[in-house]
Amino acid sequence: MSSPPAITIATRESRLALWQARHVQSLLEARGHAVTLLGMTTLGDQILDRTLSKVGGKGLFVKELEHALADGRADIAVHSLKDVPMELPEGFALACVMEREDPRDAWVSPHAAGLADLPQGAVVGTSSLRRVVLLREALATLGRADVRIEPLRGNLDTRLRKLDEGQYQGIVLAAAGLKRLGLGDRIRAVFEPTQSLPAAGQGALGIEVRADRADLIEALRPLAHQATWLRVAAERAVSRAMGGSCSMPLAAHAEWVGERLWLRTAWGEPEGAATLVRAEDTASVASLDEAEALGARVAAALRAAGAHAPHGEA
Template identity: 70%
Template sequence: MTLVASRSLTIATRESRLALWQAEHVRALLRQRGHVVELLGMTTLGDQILDRSLSKVGGKGLFVKELELALEQGRADLAVHSLKDVPMELPPGFELAAVLPREDARDAWVSPHCASLAELPRGAVVGTSSLRRVVLLRALLRDLGRDDVRIEPLRGNLDTRLRKLDAGQYHAIVLAAAGLVRLGLEARIRQRFEPEQMLPAAGQGALGIEVLCSRPELLQALQPLAHAPTWAVATAERAVSRTLGGSCSMPLAAYATWAQAPAQEHLPAGGTLHLQAAWGEPEGAAAGQPPLLRASASAWVDSLEAADALGVQVAQQLLRAGARAVGALGVAAQARASGA
């Protein structure tokens, strides 16, 4: 069954400027294919709770629950998400219909006065909302001998975070480069952290489109938007997180790159995929322990299943090295990794 141009589609989206840009981007792609598309702007619980870190109030899934409810109630047909905000296990009845081409996956250093970590004044404050960035920044600061720098929570949408920086609440903040690029704010970036310095989050820089499993006509209509090389990369990265427990708020980084990208945008054209991951204790490593545990592997990937298997392999390496899993899924994986 194929959607016709006269059929109206509604995209559920958060109302932040970045989320609206993402939804508008998907709307433009669908309109190019003859579909009639409207937006349904929504405020999620994650947008409302700004006085506590995400890891303490339910994780980044708080940004998608209201959008999923709109799909269930028939008020919207699809939801557009930053893929790094999407839980590793979707609720029953939902699935990803497409993953779009990835923007810059790196983290960005944003500061009005300091061009890098090394230029921070004594006692400086750096803001971030991510446990992953906390453990990675702490490792970088440790290498610089800068135990005087404080890392403080930073919540709110991208514009809110920039306002807090400009108001002097922080000396610098760390954000995803992709959001700044998409909103035309690339000039605010003082430095991009290379993956060797700060490994990105699973799915960072990619957009995902979520639909109900019971809408096969939507899956067909959205298939041309899917970018298989990015989808495979994101699948491998997300499998690392899912295996360790599935929490978007874990102190975990996972980043995959193609040694040679598939020649086609649709699998099964394959290639060698290299996956790196890092895990750290959010409260700091104990004496004598490394600040970060790292793992990596490469494999020939010509399907999403193969990409997923690579992610599980790297996650098992982290578990054997001492990473702590969370939740029932993670604990089960940890038991398998230890041979229990």
């Protein structure tokens, strides 16, 4: 009987990315694989003075890792799934989606318990156009036109440092990243999906491989969590149908209600009216094809209600 294949994991070098890679490493080692890490700095990590939507989107976080897979320096890449483009390049495959951590957004602030408690003229930081449009709607509902929303780039530790230095009075982060790094005590409050609908794939880890590596696809099968994979497949299908990228102010979140998948979406204009366009639907889902069909239907409903792709994208 042959021994399990040795595996090299390509990973970004941020603390969160390394935690995620080491988590996968430990699971694979427990199954008998010899696993090493290949740490890399991506273009997305290097460009910190502009918003992602202006420099090419979240795909900037995965391109260098894909190059390492293509030339054989690494065998798999571990990603935060919300950073993975909706369409993978030819020759690559998403081999595994792991069980989801908390998918919600988190409110982090040293002084304000929530948006309503912010001081006059406060600055709130976020790295996401989705969060911008959700925050704008929430602040408009509160009558808080005085609060400014400003870009916030950098890894998790950098964002927290900027908050602690007083550059922002509050910031919105993914709860999953904070919890994975043992920073859950920094969370002042979590936004329920009714308050801040999460991004497609938020809180889930995806493992990418070369499509021709059937041995790795088989080796990763035990790490997959099918209930999560179906949820994020529906979410990502919405984003794909809408031309989704980092320049898309789109939220998509699916939850199981019994045997049915409930998919909710929201879309907004970053510079337009604060009111969001919303669409939702439920379906009995047992396969990735059925999950993606649900996503396509909800995307069509969003378009019918006025949502559109950015900059003329299909």
